[in-house]
Amino acid sequence: MDYDVIIIGSGPAGLAAATLIAGKGGKVLLLDEQLRPGGQIYRNVENTSMNLRKILGSDYACGEALVKKMRQQSVDYIPGAVVWQVTEGREVGYSVNGKSSLVRAPWVIIATGATERPFPIPGWTLPGVMMAGAAQTLLKSSGLAADGAVFAGCGPLLYLVASQYLRAGVKIAALLDTGAKPNYLAALPYFSGALKRWDMLAKGMKWISDIRRSETRVIKRVSELRIEGKEEATGVSYRTYSGAAGRIETKNIFLHHGVVPNVNLAMAANVEHLWSDEQICWYPRVDSWGCTNVDGLLIAGDGAGISGGLAAEAAGRLAVLWCLKELGKIDPTECDSLARAQISALKHETRIRPFLDNWFKPPEPFRVPDGDTIVCRCEELTVKDISDVIDIGVAGPNQLKSFSRAGMGPCQGRYCGLTVQELIAKKTGRKMSDIGYYRLRPPIKPISLGEFAEMDAGPPANES
Numbered sequence: 001m002d003y004d005v006i007i008i009g010s011g012p013a014g015l016a017a018a019t020l021i022a023g024k025g026g027k028v029l030l031l032d033e034q035l036r037p038g039g040q041i042y043r044n045v046e047n048t049s050m051n052l053r054k055i056l057g058s059d060y061a062c063g064e065a066l067v068k069k070m071r072q073q074s075v076d077y078i079p080g081a082v083v084w085q086v087t088e089g090r091e092v093g094y095s096v097n098g099k100s101s102l103v104r105a106p107w108v109i110i111a112t113g114a115t116e117r118p119f120p121i122p123g124w125t126l127p128g129v130m131m132a133g134a135a136q137t138l139l140k141s142s143g144l145a146a147d148g149a150v151f152a153g154c155g156p157l158l159y160l161v162a163s164q165y166l167r168a169g170v171k172i173a174a175l176l177d178t179g180a181k182p183n184y185l186a187a188l189p190y191f192s193g194a195l196k197r198w199d200m201l202a203k204g205m206k207w208i209s210d211i212r213r214s215e216t217r218v219i220k221r222v223s224e225l226r227i228e229g230k231e232e233a234t235g236v237s238y239r240t241y242s243g244a245a246g247r248i249e250t251k252n253i254f255l256h257h258g259v260v261p262n263v264n265l266a267m268a269a270n271v272e273h274l275w276s277d278e279q280i281c282w283y284p285r286v287d288s289w290g291c292t293n294v295d296g297l298l299i300a301g302d303g304a305g306i307s308g309g310l311a312a313e314a315a316g317r318l319a320v321l322w323c324l325k326e327l328g329k330i331d332p333t334e335c336d337s338l339a340r341a342q343i344s345a346l347k348h349e350t351r352i353r354p355f356l357d358n359w360f361k362p363p364e365p366f367r368v369p370d371g372d373t374i375v376c377r378c379e380e381l382t383v384k385d386i387s388d389v390i391d392i393g394v395a396g397p398n399q400l401k402s403f404s405r406a407g408m409g410p411c412q413g414r415y416c417g418l419t420v421q422e423l424i425a426k427k428t429g430r431k432m433s434d435i436g437y438y439r440l441r442p443p444i445k446p447i448s449l450g451e452f453a454e455m456d457a458g459p460p461a462n463e464s
């Protein structure tokens, strides 16, 4: 099959994009490693019970309409398709049930969303500790919620998941809030802009008030965290900026310090990336349609910068409008006219971002660990291991990777990349933007040599 557009990711960005292009007569392939469409925000939305929907809230349930619309169009949707490569020639490599294939199209849209920011504190690799988003994944996909857990960190998703847990009827032992005073001052100038999205502010306030009205202990201004246990987590100890200290016994700790763009595929395709001091992460340089420096390769949704689910939908549609115009399926006037509503939706949705980015900026002690804290989980490298290599005088993360193997494991740096970069910055006094990131190369997800050898190479490369 010759496709006009290949879309990677069936979250709001990918779903909106696929639906629009198919509706205009375009041939579209939609790939996602998950078994069901919806992405992070609407995960498993086609399959959840009414009871679970009540727990997850109305924002979650509205994803059903988006998925339904995609299902009604003639979209070639392949679930369980792990994309391990996108090349500059728009060749997409993906694996389904241990069998890999290559497919090409004149246009490829990466809509792979966000991942949770690493939270490297002592004990974070112990069984029983996971990211709050992963805890939410369990709830969305299996209706599972651990009783007596501790939530720690800050950011909208932390409070959302905690409030969903409470609605699920489980008890939360404590919420340890790492929000710091300087953040509140830094966010203040953006408050009037945020007020234009009073509906979002009200939603956040409701989550916080639900948590406060429950039996959950809320400890604010936490400055230090340590997860205790030998074989598994048995508790978490904390200290606050005012010097108060304590320990909470629990087997489940859910950490969260915001989400960052999932940059692996785009970086491996040589898309130019920029550093954001506001969101403390890398993001791809895209124009207002989502076009990158690589011909025919666009990025939409949280993968292009954290903006939320509704913004991702608008960005997905904008990316597709560009492709439709270039494919000659709509004329430039129609393209501009259809784009107007999406641009204004995007503007409306992102209005609150500067306020949120400043208010919830993860404080440095939780981004730059010390001592024997593990940094690279795949290779089990501690801060000391990494620091010893930095002391040799490495030029940056790539040389550090060669010397230490940090970032070479199955996660391909997702869990350690930003931390390694911060450690280099702290030790050398260099700017984060100057240090750069790991040089990522395909395959960005592990696949076996046998799978490579048996790969269905598809049609010759000159077709697009």
Ligand SMILES: Cc1cc2nc3c(=O)[nH]c(=O)nc-3n(C[C@H](O)[C@H](O)[C@H](O)COP(=O)(O)OP(=O)(O)OC[C@H]3O[C@@H](n4cnc5c(N)ncnc54)[C@H](O)[C@@H]3O)c2cc1C
Pocket (backbone or CB within 6 Å): 008, 009, 010, 011, 012, 013, 014, 031, 032, 033, 034, 038, 039, 040, 041, 042, 081, 082, 083, 084, 111, 112, 113, 114, 115, 116, 133, 134, 136, 137, 157, 160, 259, 262, 265, 300, 301, 302, 303, 307, 308, 309, 312, 445
């Ligand atoms: C764990 C987690 C939970 C979140 N929960 C919420 C929430 O409840 N409410 C909320 O408002 N926001 C939530 N967010 C933020 C949220 O992701 C977004 O704002 C929104 O979903 C972004 O939409 P998107 O289409 O850009 O990406 P996503 O919704 O993240 O969709 C990206 C899709 O790409 C797929 N993908 C990624 N890499 C590959 C690959 N290599 N091969 C194949 N497929 C791939 C993923 O499986 C996913 O389905 C969450 C974020 C995370 C990380």
